[in-house]
Amino acid sequence: MSYQTHKNKLDHVSCLVITVSDTRTVENDRSGQLMVSLLKKAGHTIYDKKIIPDEQEAIQQAIETGCQNSEIEVILTNGGTGVAKRDVTIETMRPLLDKEIPGFGELFRWLSYREDIGTGAIMSRAAAGVRDVTTIFSLPGSTGAVRLGMERLILPEITHIVYEAKKHLLN
Incomplete structure (x- = not known):
C-alpha cells in the first residue's frame, strides 16, 4: 500500500483477483490472468488470485475475507454477472456493499454497447x-469484457476511488 498521495490519488493499490466460474482452472483462466497482467502493468500489487465456484457461499466468503484483510484495498471479480441461473456474483456482492457505484455498471454497459457487443450489453x-x-x-x-472494463474504467480511476474510500484514514 502506498500512502504518498498526489492529486487525491494513491501511487498504487493492493488487489485480490477472483475468478468466479464452475469451469475455469489455473491453466485456462484467461480473464483472471488478463486482470492480473493489466494491474501489474499499471504498477499495482496482486495480493492474491483465486478461482472459486459460482456459488453464493463461496463468493460471499471470498469477498468478506478479502474485505477483512487490511492489506487488500481492491477486490476484482470476473464471471457470474450474466442472467443464467448459476450467475450469482451480483446478488451476492450487492448486499455486502456499504455504497454502490452505479456509474460503473452504467458506463460499462454503454461502452459495451458502443464498442463491443451491441444490444447484448443489456x-x-x-x-x-x-x-x-x-x-x-x-x-x-469474457476477456473482451475484462479488457474493456479494466482499460476504460477501472485502471483510470482505481487509485482515486481507493483514495476516496480511505481518505478519512489518510488525513
Missing part, C-alpha cells in the same frame, strides 16, 4: 461499490 450486470474501505469491482468473465 445482459451485463457489471457492478462496483465500497465495503468499509475496500473497493469491489465485478466484471463479466
